[in-house]
Amino acid sequence: RLLIIDFGSQVTQLIARRLRELNVYCEIHPYNLVDDAFLREFAPKAVIFSGGPDSVTRQGSPRPPAGVFSMGVPILGICYGQQVMMEELGGKVMGGKITGGGGTAEFGRAFVEPSGDLNLLEGWFENGKEQVWMSHGDHVSRIAPGFEVYGTSPNAPYAITADPARHFYAVQFHPEVHHTPNGARLYENFVRLAGFSGDWTMSAYREEAVAAIRAQVGDAKVICGLSGGVDSSVAAALIHEAVGDQLTCVFVDHGLLRKNEAEEVVGMFRDNMNLHVIHADEAELFLGELDGQSDPETKRKIIGRLFIDVFQKYANEIEGAAFLAQGTLYPDVIESVSFSGGPSVTIKSHHNVGGLPEKMGLKLVEPLRELFKDEVRALGRELGLPSHFIGRHPFPGPGLAIRCPGEITREKLDILREADAVYIDQIRKHGLYDEIWQAFCAILPVRTVGVMGDGRTYDFACALRAVTSVDGMTADYYPFSHEFLGETATRIINEVPGINRVTYDITSKPPGTIEWE
């Protein structure tokens, strides 16, 4: 496996992505947790130094452990990683602009030209130069003994340097980003010369993860909050494979789920996969406390508080539980690395049930910590979860409460569930489900007049929402055809008593949000 030592670059995760795409298993570890003992234990076959925001010219700036250079494994330094490698091996780094040419701060697109043959650069410079993405304030002003220059750009005379005998490579630019179009080739060459065969697959990951969970958990009991979402489902399935009946899942049913959702999720895990699942049917509690509340933030707070209370109540009944499983993903893990206080690094990790592990004295099992979302899906398929389940659109924790603007009533929830089911059925029937990032129906807090048959109706209006997005941070509405919208409106009004008007929400995010509350 390959070790990425993280010096705090914003794009370190992309390095991991590029390597995974090459079927090479890698892990990112922050530099301050990597010492010589760690290196011996990890035994990497190759190491990459990431970029980072600090300056190696600053006293106390981040360094790799000295032992990394004597392990006899290939090392690739990127940006800050290049500079720290030079400095540690006897070169020199300078900050800011220097006169007389030869280097300056550089941000954005640049072109590198070759100045020597290097195995790392196979397939590069076929057109004489390569576009790269630079983002650096400092620059190398003298390369370390043993190194030669293999590529230069107008502002980076040491854009590519290497000591081929020791397999040390250092580049000033970021090959992992999109704006270095041929960057993947550098990683491919690097892992090949490091001896990786590119045979890491999800089934290998599954085996390793199962062994790691067994080693961590031993014969202790594990509890897992099952939401029905992809992450917690895959985590539960994986842990179940590792420790079987030592795992108990708690499915908190707040009465704000979609039609048949509780039955489907509990049924799948309990009946098909033989997992212990507690179905915590607490609809009365949640809907009781939400009664009369219409402010979106108040609703969220009530639901969040009750969710934790309920989870804790059921979890406390599981005797001897020592671990809490969470479907934390890789992008959640290294959210931000703070360098403001010198070499100390703060890594924030998201807790799906924030604060609970400490409160309950539980240790965390997070078997998806190394995976990206699409890899979690692949692992889910590998574990035999049905594909329609794995590809499901995201569903918010507060559920239908935030799709029912204004006061929540059981009547409105029932109508909403039916309308949503018809809408999603339409989307699936037209083969659009996988093209859409998230789709749902919201019931509006207004009744409107209609005419059906010979009679007057006075029923609720609903809004259909469907968006395309990459990460939910920004989104655009999905351009359904008029035929689709017309057919869907007709079906909802005919099949769902209580709704006599259907609208389609064409707001993008921003300025709107995806949910209505």
Ligand code: XMP
């Ligand atoms: P917004 O409405 O903020 O939604 O554009 C972005 C994504 O987040 C989901 N969402 C939530 N998920 N708890 C959650 O677990 C929440 O309170 C919440 N609010 C929004 C939303 O469904 C969309 O995928």
